[in-house]
Amino acid sequence: xxxxxxxxxxxxxxxxxxxxxxxxxxxxxxxxxxxxxxxxxxxxxxxxxxxxxxxxxxxxxxxxxxxxxxxxxxxxxxxxxxxxxxxxxxxxxxxxxxxxxxxxxxxxxxxxxxxxxxxxxxxxxxxxxxxxxxxxxxxxxxxxxxxxxxxxxxxxxxxxxxxxxxxxxxxxxxxxxxxxxxxxxxxxxxxxxxxxxxxxxxxxxxxxxxxxxxxxxxxxxxxxxxxxxxxxxxxxxxxxxxxxxxxxxxxxxxxxxxxxxxxxxxxxxxxxxxxxxxxxxxxxxxxxxxxxxxxxxxxxxxxxxxxxxxxxxxxxxxxxxxxxxxxxxxxxxxxxxxxx
Amino acid sequence: xxxxxxxxxxxxxxxxxxxxxxxxxxxxxxxxxxxxxxxxxxxxxxxxxxxxxxxxxxxxxxxxxxxxxxxxxxxxxxxxxxxxxxxxxxxxxxxxxxxxxxxxxxxxxxxxxxxxxxxxxxxxxxxxxxxxxxxxxxxxxxxxxxxxxxxxxxxxxxxxxxxxxxxxxxxxxxxxxxxxxxxxxxxxxxxxxxxxxxxxxxxxxxxxxxxxxxxxxxxxxxxxxxxxxxxxxxxxxxxxxxxxxxxxxxxxxxxxxxxxxxxxxxxxxxxxxxxxxxxxxxxxxxxxxxxxxxxxxxxxxxxxxxxxxxxxxxxxxxxxxxxxxxxxxxxxxxxxxxxxxxxxxxxxxxxxxxxxxxxxxxxxxxxxxxxxxxxxxxxxxxxxxxxxxxxxxxxxxxxxxxxxxxxxxxxxxxxxxxxxxxxxxxxxxxxxxxxxxxxxxxxxxxxxxxxxxxxxxxxxxxxxxxxxxxxxxxxxxxxxxxxxxxxxxxxxxxxxxxxxxxxxxxxxxxxxxxxxxxxxxxxxxxxxx
Numbered sequence: 001x002x003x004x005x006x007x008x009x010x011x012x013x014x015x016x017x018x019x020x021x022x023x024x025x026x027x028x029x030x031x032x033x034x035x036x037x038x039x040x041x042x043x044x045x046x047x048x049x050x051x052x053x054x055x056x057x058x059x060x061x062x063x064x065x066x067x068x069x070x071x072x073x074x075x076x077x078x079x080x081x082x083x084x085x086x087x088x089x090x091x092x093x094x095x096x097x098x099x100x101x102x103x104x105x106x107x108x109x110x111x112x113x114x115x116x117x118x119x120x121x122x123x124x125x126x127x128x129x130x131x132x133x134x135x136x137x138x139x140x141x142x143x144x145x146x147x148x149x150x151x152x153x154x155x156x157x158x159x160x161x162x163x164x165x166x167x168x169x170x171x172x173x174x175x176x177x178x179x180x181x182x183x184x185x186x187x188x189x190x191x192x193x194x195x196x197x198x199x200x201x202x203x204x205x206x207x208x209x210x211x212x213x214x215x216x217x218x219x220x221x222x223x224x225x226x227x228x229x230x231x232x233x234x235x236x237x238x239x240x241x242x243x244x245x246x247x248x249x250x251x252x253x254x255x256x257x258x259x260x261x262x263x264x265x266x267x268x269x270x271x272x273x274x275x276x277x278x279x280x281x282x283x284x285x286x287x288x289x290x291x292x293x294x295x296x297x298x299x300x301x302x303x304x305x306x307x308x309x310x311x312x313x314x315x316x317x318x319x320x321x322x323x324x325x326x327x328x329x330x331x332x333x334x335x336x337x338x339x340x
Numbered sequence: 341x342x343x344x345x346x347x348x349x350x351x352x353x354x355x356x357x358x359x360x361x362x363x364x365x366x367x368x369x370x371x372x373x374x375x376x377x378x379x380x381x382x383x384x385x386x387x388x389x390x391x392x393x394x395x396x397x398x399x400x401x402x403x404x405x406x407x408x409x410x411x412x413x414x415x416x417x418x419x420x421x422x423x424x425x426x427x428x429x430x431x432x433x434x435x436x437x438x439x440x441x442x443x444x445x446x447x448x449x450x451x452x453x454x455x456x457x458x459x460x461x462x463x464x465x466x467x468x469x470x471x472x473x474x475x476x477x478x479x480x481x482x483x484x485x486x487x488x489x490x491x492x493x494x495x496x497x498x499x500x501x502x503x504x505x506x507x508x509x510x511x512x513x514x515x516x517x518x519x520x521x522x523x524x525x526x527x528x529x530x531x532x533x534x535x536x537x538x539x540x541x542x543x544x545x546x547x548x549x550x551x552x553x554x555x556x557x558x559x560x561x562x563x564x565x566x567x568x569x570x571x572x573x574x575x576x577x578x579x580x581x582x583x584x585x586x587x588x589x590x591x592x593x594x595x596x597x598x599x600x601x602x603x604x605x606x607x608x609x610x611x612x613x614x615x616x617x618x619x620x621x622x623x624x625x626x627x628x629x630x631x632x633x634x635x636x637x638x639x640x641x642x643x644x645x646x647x648x649x650x651x652x653x654x655x656x657x658x659x660x661x662x663x664x665x666x667x668x669x670x671x672x673x674x675x676x677x678x679x680x681x682x683x684x685x686x687x688x689x690x691x692x693x694x695x696x697x698x699x700x701x702x703x704x705x706x707x708x709x710x711x712x713x714x715x716x717x718x719x720x721x722x723x724x725x726x727x728x729x730x731x732x733x734x735x736x737x738x739x740x741x742x743x744x745x746x747x748x749x750x751x752x753x754x755x756x757x758x759x760x761x762x763x764x765x766x767x768x769x770x771x772x773x774x775x776x777x778x779x780x781x782x783x784x785x786x787x788x789x790x791x792x793x794x795x796x797x798x799x800x801x802x803x804x805x806x807x808x809x810x811x812x813x814x815x816x817x818x819x820x821x822x823x824x825x826x827x828x829x830x831x832x833x834x835x836x837x838x839x840x841x842x843x844x845x846x847x848x849x850x851x852x853x854x855x856x857x858x859x860x861x862x863x864x865x866x867x868x869x
Contacts, residue, residue: 046773049773049777050776050777051773051776074776074781075773075776075777076776076777076778076779076780076781076784077779078777080777081777081778082773082774082777084770084773084774085770086768086770088768088770088771088773088774089774090771090774090775090789090793091793092792092793101775101778101780101788102777102778102779104779104780104784104788105779147774147778148777148778151778151779
């Protein structure tokens with residue numbers, strides 16, 4: 001186990017920012033913490049980094065207890081690299097000196113070797129003599145990552161690392177950062193409020209709400225089987241349907257659906273918009289109320305004749321106008337988790 | 341290993357003990373502010389000390405009222421009118437004049453007094469009642485109005501165009517719109533400027549002494565230097581400080597409010613002046629700067645040349661110049677260093693008491709130099725005697741330049757602090773965190789990140805301290821060791837003996853040095869605009 005956080009809590013005045021969080025990271029693992037702003041995820045990150053002192057709990061990094069009852073290791077001795085939201089590059093230092101900043105105690109030869117190697121890793125070996133203000137946003141971000149990786153830390157923390165970038169740059173850079181972290185073999189913890197980022201980036205995803213972790217698991221599991229209604233809604237668009245469960249299936253207004261685990265009695269289930277389909281071969285049972293064209297797909301809002309509103313995501317190959325009447329039903333493979 | 345120190349305190353809450361930086365900050369603040377505690381204490385130690393000097397009090401109180409009213413009204417009108425002219429009007433040469441009218445900041449009151457007295461005698465205008473409260477009010481108004489001007493102008497420019505335009509849409513002419521809308525909105529800033537000007541005039545010793553006005557600073561000098569009554573001097577100082585600190589509180593409280601006064605982006609479209617109005621708009625500020633800066637500098641230059649040709653230069657001139665330079669240069673390191681410790685300590689320290697200690701330490705700027713001088717002697721004298729008892733080294737603190745450095749630090753640390761602190765505020769805190777995450781401790785972060793980044797702010801602070809120490813008179817006069825005359829002391833002594841030519845060269849040097857920070861101020865403001 002590379003990093004272990006147990007029962008960590010922190011209050012500011014009467015506000016409980018983090019209320020007893022447990023989280024473990026294996027060596028080389030990339031974990032995303034996803035939560036809305038104000039959920040305490042940044043405080044959790046800052047406690048692991050050593051910029052905040054926890055009120056309770058222990059934090060172990062690389063076998064060393066860095067915070068706990070009677071234990072405190074200041075941030076400069078934790079061997080943790082951090083990538084900041086605003087990158088926090090030192091404006092008076094060239095790229096190369098920024099990357100070498102954390103290597104002050106190494107001898108000159110090793111410092112030069114590590115700096116060059118890390119700059120090559122992030123593909124910026126040709127920009128070592130530039131100053132941060134001469135770089136593009138994406139390049140600054142890679143310098144920030146290189147600077148955090150250069151001292152070969154036990155853990156890399158990334159605080160909303162893509163939030164100050166253009167949407168077009170973001171997807172590319174996300175992939176690139178994930179690759180760099182893998183290649184460096186780094187253990188990394190990323191916090192974000194962007195569900196797409198969290199789903200694509202992490203080996204594991206931990207959802208945080210009001211200071212506590214509500215669910216942790218593989219991104220696909222969290223998406224397909226959210227622990228509760230809030231999580232279902234937070235990690236993507238969702239239709240929450242009332243129904244009566246009867247063992248392996250549930251009866252709802254739009255038909256019988258398969259449950260991942262047996263249940264009985266009145267329940268709510270989560271149905272993703274992509275688990276619905278429109279079929280011209282059937283008689284219409286719904287009307288298009290609204291349409292959100294997103295390029296590669298379209299999100300429709302349909303008024304079902306049973307009185308409920310459904311979100312339906314369809315490829316943009318074939319468009320339905322607002323006001324059109326269509327048939328809507330679940331796709332055959334739809335499995336819907338209970339989210340009461 | 342630097343571990344330990346999450347102590348259990350009150351159930352689940354754990355807190356780190358105050359770290360070294362908090363302690364260092366509080367220590368620095370205590371060393372700076374500590375001497376000022378002896379001021380009120382003097383009433384406890386010797387309750388009757390003032391009884392021998394009660395005759396001084398009515399005069400001092402009356403002079404203080406004169407100065408408050410006269411200088412208050414004078415700087416208010418002059419500073420605000422000039423600021424309104426430069427902010428709301430346009431005329432040929434405005435871009436130069438709006439900065440030229442700041443130059444009187446480089447002119448210490450006692451140097452202008454030297455010029456005024458000498459020129460009056462040379463021109464045979466002996467009927468001019470310069471040696472009076474009215475003369476002092478004139479000197480202070482002419483040299484201190486830039487405080488009001490700068491703050492008012494800044495307030496006028498930042499309040500934007502909408503409100504004045506709205507008033508004009510409601511039927512007010514441009515002048516009445518400015519008087520009824522723009523000036524009231526800028527009131528906090530104007531008031532802050534007036535408070536600063538009044539603080540400076542009450543702290544002054546040189547001008548009032550040369551003009552024979554019996555103010556508190558003059559009374560303190562008499563009581564301390566003439567009658568050697570330390571407790572009475574401390575009590576007079578306490579009375580004076582209660583007035584100046586009130587002004588400081590007013591100034592600080594207006595600063596916050598001034599910032600939140602209506603701000604908007606668009607600038608007022610200036611009123612274009614033509615014909616006689618334009619001529620007057622150019623001539624009046626030009627005449628003012630001519631009277632307060634150009635004429636004195638020209639006159640001092642002439643007298644300096646005469647004094648060199650006629651051998652009227654004081655024999656101690658070389659020593660005085662060297663002393664001034666050394667004191668000012670060494671003060672830079674000391675005062676800026678103390679300010680840096682306090683500003684950085686407050687930034688990194690988690691404890692609120694460090695922040696409070698720093699606010700207390702920066703009130704030294706509201707304490708006049710003569711009061712600081714008398715106050716620092718009490719703890720230093722006590723320490724001196726203890727040291728002498730233990731080591732038998734004689735008096736090594738009070739009789740030497742060490743007491744001067746302590747006084748300069750107490751008096752000017754606020755000046756340096758303001759500059760250094762605003763520099764630090766511009767450094768994002770994530771840089772501190774980034775550097776610490778990369779293995780730097782707090783001192784290392786300061787050396788490798790902050791100092792390189794705030795070098796400019798530290799240089800500005802150093803320049804301010806250098807100039808202030810160069811021109812400082814009362815504290816230097818009271819604390820200087822034997823033979824330790826400075827340029828300021830030389831100017832004062834020669835002027836007091838009506839040796840205007842002898843006073844000219846040291847005075848000229850002080851003015852020229854004073855132009856440095858004014859030039860920096862102008863440069864920085866222009867870059868911001």
